[in-house]
Each structure stands twice: as C-alpha cells, then as structure tokens.
Amino acid sequence: KKISFFNNLALEGICTHFPVADTDERQTNHSVKIFKETISAVNIENLFIHADNSASTTYNNEKIFNMTRVGLAAYGHSISPVSVGSELKPVMEIKTRISNIQIRKKGESVSYGKALILEKDSLIATAPIGYGDGYPWNSFPDGKVIVNNKFCRLIGRVTMDQILFDVTGMEVKINDEVTILGVSLDSNIEISIKDIAEWNNTIVWEILTNIKDNRLNRVEIED
Structure with missing residues (x-):
C-alpha cells in the first residue's frame, strides 16, 4: 500500500x-x-x-x-x-574416466599431506576431476566413486584437478568410466548428491551450486 x-x-x-x-x-x-x-x-x-x-x-x-x-x-x-512421495527424479549425473593406473607399495603415502599411508600393496587409479571442478575437498576419507559397477573408496586428499581411488583386485583400464554422481552401468548402485553432502558434512545445495559448468562438459540426454 x-x-x-x-x-x-x-x-x-x-x-x-x-x-x-x-x-x-x-x-x-x-x-x-x-x-x-x-x-x-x-x-x-x-x-x-x-x-x-x-x-x-x-x-x-x-x-x-x-x-x-x-x-x-x-x-x-x-x-x-x-x-516424501514426490515424483522428482535427479536430472544430473557426473561422469569421468580413468586417466592413470599405478601399483603403489605398502607404506607409501598417497596425495597431499600424507593423509593416507597404504596398509598393503594397492592398485590406485586417477581420474581428472577435483575441487577446481566443484568436487568437494573434504570428500576424503569417506568418499567413493563407482567403476565397473563397484564402489571404490577415495585414496588420499582430493586435489584441484585429480582424485585417486582404490581399484585393487579389479579389472580396470585407462578410459574406464568413473561415476562421481549417479547410478552404475547396471543401475544397481548409486552415489547420490546427499551422499556427497554427508561425506563433507554440508548441505545438498552447497554441493550443487559449487559444480563448475565452465570446467565440466555438459551433455544433454533425452530420456
């Protein structure tokens, strides 16, 4: 008035x-x-x-x-x-690919700060995504990715452009798909945005709004 x-x-x-x-x-x-x-x-x-x-x-x-x-x-x-009961379905997934695979020995440290010392000989894979892309730094030590329909735990701190994860005992190769957010190839397991928020002790909104679309290629897929 x-x-x-x-x-x-x-x-x-x-x-x-x-x-x-x-x-x-x-x-x-x-x-x-x-x-x-x-x-x-x-x-x-x-x-x-x-x-x-x-x-x-x-x-x-x-x-x-x-x-x-x-x-x-x-x-x-x-x-x-x-x-509860709403019919909302997530419209976004984040995928990347394995860029490097190395055998690392028991007792070696992985990533910055020596935050993790390997307790056994391990096969460690690298993927080109990090906090510079909006993937949260605090995702280690609880964070996981999905490779070949299996969860793989993060190994060492998230860096600006890379993450490392344990693929010991798995058959993997360079360019295998890595699911950061979304469902596995067989649709049996999933990493949700809520999972990532819980690993980082924060809220879903912060994770979503920090994703850098100027660094990640966006691909639109019709369902």
Whole structure:
C-alpha cells in the first residue's frame, strides 16, 4: 500500500519466504495464512505473487499464487521429510574416466599431506576431476566413486584437478568410466548428491551450486 503512493515506484510483485518448508508443514501453512491476509489489502491483479519454494511446491496443493521459486527441485532432488512421495527424479549425473593406473607399495603415502599411508600393496587409479571442478575437498576419507559397477573408496586428499581411488583386485583400464554422481552401468548402485553432502558434512545445495559448468562438459540426454 505504501509503494502505491510513490509515483516513481511500480509494484511488480509481492513475495514471502518459508524458512522451514522442508521440515514443518504446519508452520508453513500458517505462514501462507499470514501472507494471504497481508496481500488482501492490496490489488494483486497483474502482480507476481509467490511464496512456494521447492519443498512447499511438492506438498502444497493449494496453488493460490501465480509463481513458484524452485531451486533444488529444478535438479530433480527432494530431501524434505514433509514431501516424501514426490515424483522428482535427479536430472544430473557426473561422469569421468580413468586417466592413470599405478601399483603403489605398502607404506607409501598417497596425495597431499600424507593423509593416507597404504596398509598393503594397492592398485590406485586417477581420474581428472577435483575441487577446481566443484568436487568437494573434504570428500576424503569417506568418499567413493563407482567403476565397473563397484564402489571404490577415495585414496588420499582430493586435489584441484585429480582424485585417486582404490581399484585393487579389479579389472580396470585407462578410459574406464568413473561415476562421481549417479547410478552404475547396471543401475544397481548409486552415489547420490546427499551422499556427497554427508561425506563433507554440508548441505545438498552447497554441493550443487559449487559444480563448475565452465570446467565440466555438459551433455544433454533425452530420456
């Protein structure tokens, strides 16, 4: 109402934001009620009215507003306990290929800082992806990749451009596909964005928004 008194301002829309939409549906519905009461005093014809974010969009069936602001849902992800049952499917995978394979001896250190000393002779593979591409530095020691339908644990710290992982006892070769994010070739195992976030003690949003599309080749595939 105050804006309407200023000739140099044009009201284009009104919005609010739900702070707990992913955890508290009751509180979110209460926020909707307050917002509706607030905008009732304004002529909202031809205005953009928006409140729903990814979480509330998946369970709020009362589409009373004319725009939504989805972030996580645009990637096909939902970790909201109040939106269980949504039909979202991840739209992104990250793949690379083995660039090097070496036999390393028991007692040798691998990668920066000597953060890991090998307890046995090991076959170590390298792939060209690192924190410079948005793959989190803290993924070691819990992180894994998938090679030939098997999980392979990270060995040593993630570097700017490389990761190392244990392929001991496996039949692997240069250029074999490495799954960083997504499902295995046989679709039996998966590394989710939530897995990567948990390895790094952070949130899914941070992982997704840190991925560097100017360093990773993007390939669009129709399903």
